[in-house]
Amino acid sequence: MGETLVDLQRVEEAIPLLNRALAGDPKLLAAHKALARAYLAAGRAAQAIPHLQAALATDEDGSLHYQLASAYQASGQPSLSKQALLKYQKIQGSAVAAREAAKREVEITAP
Structure with a gap:
């Protein structure tokens, strides 16, 4: 639900939901990523940092490092x-x- 709210740009509604999810299970990397996005969208960059750091191990394309x-x-x-x-x-x-x-x-080349 929190991720969906972030996608809908309803970040102020998403933040408490995502915080509750992380209080229940601090290892939810998807929740860390979504909460970081929400904090960034809300102009609260300093609060996004620990959540971005928590999710860096999943950063396959570099987007989390960029954020x-x-x-x-x-x-x-x-x-x-x-x-x-x-x-x-x-x-x-x-x-x-x-x-x-x-x-x-996967290229097919002439023999």
């Missing part, structure tokens, strides 16, 4: 923002390389 960089920047932590942005760029580079390798594996 973390934005949150650090908005909360006056430019050096941490730069570190998160560098990690985002590294993940993005790896993802692009993996897509290119996958493309080459």
